[in-house]
Amino acid sequence: MFIKPKMRLAPDNTTFKFMNGRIAGLVVSAILSTASVVLFFTPGLNLGIDFSGGIVMEVRTDGPADFQKIRGALAGEHIPDQGVQRFGDDSTVLIRLPTQPTEAGTQIAVSKVRSALESSIQGAKIVRVDAVGASVSSELFRNGLYALGISLLMILAYIWFRFEWQFAVGAVVTLILDVTKAIGFLALTRIEFDLVMVAAILTILGYSTNDKVVVYDRVRENLRKYKVMPLRDLIDLSINETLNRTLGTSMTVFLACLPLAVFGGASISGFAWVMLFGIVVGTSSSIFIAAPILLFLGEKRLRRDTVAVEAPEASAVPRP
Amino acid sequence: MMYFSRLKAAAILGVCLFGLLLSLPNVLPAPVSWLPWRTVHLGLDLKGGSYLLMEVDMRAVVKERLDSLVDAVRQALRPGAIFYQTVEAQLDQNRVLLRLRDPAKTDAALAALGPLVQRDGPNNAADLDIETASDGAITLTLSPVALNARASAAVQQSIEIVRRRIDETGVVDPQITRQGDSRIVVQLPGIEDPNRIKQLLGKTAHMTFRLVDETANANAGASPPPGVEFLQMPDERGGKIAVRKRVDVDGGDLTDARAGTNGQTGEWVVNFKFNSNGARRFADITRANVNHRFAVVLDDKVITAPVIREPITTGSGQISGSFTANSANDLAVLLRAGALPAPLTVVEERTIGPELGADSIRAGAISLLAGFLVVIAFMAFFYGLFGWFANLCLIVNLVLMLALMSLLEATLTLPGMAGILLTLGMAVDANILINERIREEQRRGRPPLAALEHGFQRAYATIFDSNAATFLSHVMLFVFGSGPVKGFAVTITIGIATSMFTAWMLTRLLVSQWYVTVRPKLLPV
Numbered sequence: 050m051f052i053k054p055k056m057r058l059a060p061d062n063t064t065f066k067f068m069n070g071r072i073a074g075l076v077v078s079a080i081l082s083t084a085s086v087v088l089f090f091t092p093g094l095n096l097g098i099d100f101s102g103g104i105v106m107e108v109r110t111d112g113p114a115d116f117q118k119i120r121g122a123l124a125g126e127h128i129p130d131q132g133v134q135r136f137g138d139d140s141t142v143l144i145r146l147p148t149q150p151t152e153a154g155t156q157i158a159v160s161k162v163r164s165a166l167e168s169s170i171q172g173a174k175i176v177r178v179d180a181v182g183a184s185v186s187s188e189l190f191r192n193g194l195y196a197l198g199i200s201l202l203m204i205l206a207y208i209w210f211r212f213e214w215q216f217a218v219g220a221v222v223t224l225i226l227d228v229t230k231a232i233g234f235l236a237l238t239r240i241e242f243d244l245v246m247v248a249a250i251l252t253i254l255g256y257s258t259n260d261k262v263v264v265y266d267r268v269r270e271n272l273r274k275y276k277v278m279p280l281r282d283l284i285d286l287s288i289n290e291t292l293n294r295t296l297g298t299s300m301t302v303f304l305a306c307l308p309l310a311v312f313g314g315a316s317i318s319g320f321a322w323v324m325l326f327g328i329v330v331g332t333s334s335s336i337f338i339a340a341p342i343l344l345f346l347g348e349k350r351l352r353r354d355t356v357a358v359e360a361p362e363a364s365a366v367p368r369p
Numbered sequence: 370m371m372y373f374s375r376l377k378a379a380a381i382l383g384v385c386l387f388g389l390l391l392s393l394p395n396v397l398p399a400p401v402s403w404l405p406w407r408t409v410h411l412g413l414d415l416k417g418g419s420y421l422l423m424e425v426d427m428r429a430v431v432k433e434r435l436d437s438l439v440d441a442v443r444q445a446l447r448p449g450a451i452f453y454q455t456v457e458a459q460l461d462q463n464r465v466l467l468r469l470r471d472p473a474k475t476d477a478a479l480a481a482l483g484p485l486v487q488r489d490g491p492n493n494a495a496d497l498d499i500e501t502a503s504d505g506a507i508t509l510t511l512s513p514v515a516l517n518a519r520a521s522a523a524v525q526q527s528i529e530i531v532r533r534r535i536d537e538t539g540v541v542d543p544q545i546t547r548q549g550d551s552r553i554v555v556q557l558p559g560i561e562d563p564n565r566i567k568q569l570l571g572k573t574a575h576m577t578f579r580l581v582d583e584t585a586n587a588n589a590g591a592s593p594p595p596g597v598e599f600l601q602m603p604d605e606r607g608g609k610i611a612v613r614k615r616v617d618v619d620g621g622d623l624t625d626a627r628a629g630t631n632g633q634t635g636e637w638v639v640n641f642k643f644n645s646n647g648a649r650r651f652a653d654i655t656r657a658n659v660n661h662r663f664a665v666v667l668d669d670k671v672i673t674a675p676v677i678r679e680p681i682t683t684g685s686g687q688i689s690g691s692f693t694a695n696s697a698n699d700l701a702v703l704l705r706a707g708a709l710p711a712p713l714t715v716v717e718e719r720t721i722g723p724e725l726g727a728d729s730i731r732a733g734a735i736s737l738l739a740g741f742l743v744v745i746a747f748m749a750f751f752y753g754l755f756g757w758f759a760n761l762c763l764i765v766n767l768v769l770m771l772a773l774m775s776l777l778e779a780t781l782t783l784p785g786m787a788g789i790l791l792t793l794g795m796a797v798d799a800n801i802l803i804n805e806r807i808r809e810e811q812r813r814g815r816p817p818l819a820a821l822e823h824g825f826q827r828a829y830a831t832i833f834d835s836n837a838a839t840f841l842s843h844v845m846l847f848v849f850g851s852g853p854v855k856g857f858a859v860t861i862t863i864g865i866a867t868s869m870f871t872a873w874m875l876t877r878l879l880v881s882q883w884y885v886t887v888r889p890k891l892l893p894v
Binding site for chain 2: 245
C-alpha cells in the first residue's frame with residue numbers, strides 16, 4: 050500500500066485498435082447529439098428561475114407538510130397547484146410563481162405569499178426566496194451564452210496556437226457535441242437549468258478539453274517521433290499510451306464528484322449528476338470522437354512532409 | 370531537472386509554510402488586533418442573508434433634468450419678453466422643444482438660451498446642443514456624455530443614500546456596491562425577511578413643504594389651474610387637495626429628523642430641524658401665510674396639511690399625521706438619510722435563511738471530505754509511494770488554495786465548494802500525468818534518475834497545455850458569471866494555479882529528496 054502500487058487500471062502495452070471503431074463512435078455520437086437537440090426543443094429544458102424569471106420560495110414546516118392546507122392558504126394568490134411541490138424531504142415545500150408583469154408586482158407577490166404562509170401555517174418558515182425579474186433573467190441567460198461561446202473560442206484559439214488547426218477544430222467540434230449531449234441529459238432528466246448548470250457545463254467543457262489536450266499532446270509528440278507510421282496507427286498508439294492516465298484521471302474526478310451527488314443536498318446534487326455524466330461523455334469523446342476527427346482532417350495534411358527514414362528517438366542522455 | 374539548490378528548496382518550502390500561515394486566520398481568532406487577519410468570506414448562500422439587486426430608474430433621472438431645463442428656459446426667456454407657444458420636455462428624444470410665438474425673435478431667444486449650456490464635461494464638452502429646425506422650432510438636446518455623467522452621479526448618490534438608510538436599520542456588515550451602469554447590489558448578511566429594508570429603499574423620500582391653494586376646487590373631474598396640482602390626501606376617504614407646484618422649502622434643507630410622541634395628544638410625530646437656509650425660508654413663509662394651510666408632501670403624497678397658527682422661526686417643527694411608532698420611525702430614517710435622486714426597483718432578490726445555509730455548509734463539507742478521502746485512497750492504491758507524494762501535495766494544495774482565497778478575501782459559495790472538489794481532481798490529474806510518464810520512461814529502459822528527469826519534463830508540457838485551456842475558460846466564467854457562479858470560477862482558477870505549483874515544484878522536490886536519500890535501483894511506479 051505504501052510503496053508499490055497495488056494494481057494498474059489498464060495493463061501496459063495495450064494495442065486496442067480504437068480507430069477501427071471510429072465510424073461507430075461518430076455515428077453513435079451523432080445519434081445522441083441529434084436526439085439531444087430534439088430533446089432541447091421538445092420537451093425543452095426545465096428552465097430555472099435564473100433564466101425564466103419568476104419567484105421560488107422554499108418553505109420548511111414542523112413535521113410533514115400539509116399540502117392541502119398550504120394550497121388553501123395560497124389560493125388567493127393565484128398559484129397553480131403544481132406550483133406547490135415537495136422538495137428534498139417531507140417537511141420542505143417549494144412554491145413557484147411565474148414572472149409578474151412588473152418588477153414591483155414581483156415584490157408584492159413575494160410579500161403576499163410570505164404573509165399568507167406565516168399567518169395560516171403553524172411553524173412554517175421561509176428559508177429561501179429567489180425572485181428574478183424578467184429583465185435580469187434574460188440578461189443572465191445572455192451572459193451564460195456569452196460565457197459558453199467565448200470559452201469555446203478561447204479553447205479554439207489556444208489549441209490552434211499550440212497545435213495545428215486540425216487539432217483545434219477536432220477539439221472544438223467534439224466539445225460542441227459534448228455540450229449538446231449534456232443539454233440533452235438536462236432535458237431528459239428534467240434537472241433544472243439555472244446559472245449553476247451553466248457552471249457545470251463550463252466545467253465539463255474545461256475537463257473535456259483537458260482530456261483532449263492530453264491525447265493530442267501525445268499525438269503531436271509521436272508525430273515527431275515516428276515519421277512514417279500511418280496516422281491511424283499513430284493515433285491508436287497515442288491513445289493506448291495515455292490510456293492509464295485517461296482512465297485514472299476520469300476515475301478520480303468521477304469518484305470525487307460522486308459524494309457531491311449523493312450528499313450534496315437538493316440544490317447541488319443536480320450539478321454533480323450533470324458533472325458525472327459530463328465526465329463519462331468527455332472521456333469517451335476524447336477517444337471515439339476527437340481522435341477520429343483528427344484522423345479525418347489530418348490524414349493527408351499532417352503527413353505532408355513525410356520523410357522516409359525513421360527519425361532517431363529524442364536524446365535519451367540524462368543531464369547531470 | 371531533479372536537482373534543487375538549497376535556496377530553491379527553501380523557497381518552495383517557504384511558500385508552503387507561508388500558505389499555512391495565511392490560512393491560519395480561518396481557524397484561529399486574531400491574537401492581536403494589529404495583525405492583518407484575513408479570512409475567506411462565506412457567501413450569503415452559506416451564511417444566510419439577503420441579496421437585492423436594485424435598478425436606478427434612469428428615465429426618472431432624465432425626466433427630472435428635462436423638467437428643470439424647461440423651468441430654466443422659461444426663466445431665461447422672461448427678461449427679454451420673448452413669448453413662446455409651447456415649451457415641453459420630450460423624454461424619448463432627451464430634449465426640450467420650444468416654439469416661439471414670433472419666429473423673428475429666434476435669434477434673441479438663442480442668445481438668451483446660450484448661458485444655459487455648461488461646458489463642464491470632459492474636454493469642455495457642452496452638456497446641451499441647441500439647434501433650430503427649419504420650421505422655426507428650437508430644440509435643446511441633452512448630450513449623451515452629459516447624460517451618462519448625470520446617470521453615473523445619480524447611481525453614486527443613490528448608493529450613498531442607500532447606505533445611510535441601511536445603516537440606520539442596524540444591519541451588521543451590509544455591502545452596497547455598484548453593478549454595471551444603473552444597478553446597485555445590496556447584500557445583507559443575516560437578514561431573513563428583507564421586507565422592511567425593501568420598503569425603506571422603495572421610497573425616494575423627496576419631501577417638500579408647499580402652500581395649499583385654498584381657492585382651487587379639488588373635486589373629481591376638475592382640472593387643476595396652472596401652477597397647482599391635485600395630490601392625494603392620507604385619509605381613508607381618498608380625498609384630494611390642491612397644492613401649489615412651487616416648492617417653498619425642500620427636504621434637502623433638513624438637518625435632523627426624529628420620531629417622538631406629542632406631549633399633549635400622545636400620538637406619534639416626527640420632529641425635524643432645518644439648516645439655516647431652510648430655517649430662514651420656513652420662517653418667511655410661515656410669517657407671510659398665517660392662517661393658511663401648508664402641505665407636507667412626500668413623494669407626491671400629502672402627509673399632512675395643517676393650518677399655520679403662528680410664524681415658526683426656530684427652524685424646527687413637528688409633522689403629525691396618523692403615524693404609528695414604526696411609520697414615524699421609518700419616516701425619520703428616510704428624512705435623515707436624504708432623498709434618492711431617482712426611484713429604485715428591486716429586480717432580483719435572493720434570500721437564504723441561516724438554517725438552509727448551515728445545511729449547505731454541512732452538505733458541502735461532507736462531500737468535500739468524502740471526495741478527498743476517495744481521491745487519497747485511489748492514489749495510494751494505484752500509485753503506491755508516488756501516490757502518497759501526490760496526496761501530500763493535494764493537502765498542501767488545499768492549504769494554499771485557502772491561503773490565496775483568504776489573501777484575496779474571496780467569497781466561498783456552495784458552487785465554490787463544488788469547485789474545490791473538482792480542483793482536487795484536476796490537481797491529482799497533474800500527478801497522474803507525472804507518474805504515468807515516469808513509469809513509461811522507466812519501462813523504456815531508462816535508469817531511475819533519467820526516468821524521473823524525462824518524466825517530469827515531458828509531463829510538464831502536457832500539464833501546462835491542458836491546464837491553460839481550462840484556466841482560460843474559467844476566467845471567462847468569472848467575467849460573465851454572477852453571484853455564486855463567480856465564486857465557483859474563483860475557486861477553480863485559484864485551484865489551477867496552486868495545483869500547477871504543487872505538482873510541478875513540490876512533487877518534484879519531494880521525489881528528488883526521496884531519490885537522494887534512498888537511491889533506488891528501480892522506481893516503484
